[in-house]
Amino acid sequence: MTLIYNPRQVVLVSCRGNVQIMNRMMERDEVLPLSWHSPSASHPPMYSIFVQKNLGGAEMIKESGVFVVNFVPFRVVEHARKAMSVSGEYVDKLEAIGLHELPCEKLVDCFRLKEALGWLECEVVEHKEVGDHVLFLGKVVHSFMGVDDKRPFHVDGDEFATTK
Ligand SMILES: Cc1cc2nc3c(=O)[nH]c(=O)nc-3n(C[C@H](O)[C@H](O)[C@H](O)COP(=O)(O)O)c2cc1C
Secondary structure (H helix, E strand, O other), rough: OOOOOOOOEEEEEEEEEEOOOOEEEEEEEEEEEEOOOEEEEOOOOEEEEEEEEOOOHHHHHHOOOEEEEEEEEEEHHHHHHHHHHHOOOOOOOHHHHOOEEEEEEOOOOEEEOOOOEEEEEEEEEEEEEOOOOEEEEEEEEEEEEEOOOOOOOEEEEOOEOOOO
């Protein structure tokens, strides 16, 4: 059954952090497809994301205090699907799903996606557990919007739609 609040735009959130892999701490880059996200204030610009609290990405964002919201074109849905089936624990997730990273303009402990139409670089000002998710409220320290294109919207399960 389709959820009442779908379809929702899918973004790819990028983050970087240390994870424990076989008793060793290693730096990993993570990409999370998210449909639960929202602008939260205009002055100063703020943006919120909601991440399942058991995801490695939630720990990485807590630890680094930063994340990037990448707004992607519809064709990137295929990469988002792959991001669900590839765990970043043993492989380079970005390489495995065929996306490419670029340095941020302002943030040091994060990266952005080359495939993005635009992006928001955010510093966490607050995080709060909300049931099974963590709300990260981010202050937007840099934003960029390039040429626009059709965006991906999650409808239900494996179904995605786009704008005209
Ligand atoms: C279309 C779509 C939307 C999603 N939206 C969210 C979301 O808003 N919040 C969230 O925590 N997970 C969401 N997920 C699931 C996470 O992206 C997924 O659990 C994560 O990529 C798993 O990564 P890992 O196994 O490397 O930890 C969504 C997945 C898809 C495909």
